[in-house]
Amino acid sequence: MKKLVPALAAMALTTACVMPPKDVTDEDLVAYDAAVASIGCDLRSESDYLPVELQTGLTREKIIEIGQYKLSTEEVVALEGGGVRLVTGACAPTAA
Template identity: 65%
Template sequence: MTRLTILMTSAAFALSGCLLALPPKGVSAEQIAAYDEAVASIGCDMIGESDYLPVELQTGLTREQVIQVTEYKLAREEAVTLPEGGVRLTTGVCAV
């Protein structure tokens, strides 16, 4: 019984990790690619309003969608949080 519980718990954690890495609902692969390009165009860091607004304008995404894509990138380890706050994209042109 204990072995089954451990196995089921492990499976649940694995599934939850997969679910976190799903693209945001209503955001296409093309929009995610546009997000990557837009974030790269502002220097790869998204810290404040002056960073989010150009990404929204370039991608056509809402603020909520930009935040969701950012969370998606963090979950996929394609971005990292910055010590001063904000996020840095770490893929494509922004790869270190």
């Protein structure tokens, strides 16, 4: 049983470390946040993706991968009907 505890702790630590998508830099993540915030924090349709692509210089595929990564880190939440909402930085929900 004593050998199991360190193994479980290591597994928990490994699963807690989610890596950003391949070929995505910290600057890309910051640019994503700024671009999504500039369009109102929701990324759901073509009219949302295009300005984010233009502002960041990232492909649609990378934008989607970043959204999936940020979903796993709880920096975005899934929207009903598809898409995501950024919930950090300028898009953080405010207490009512």
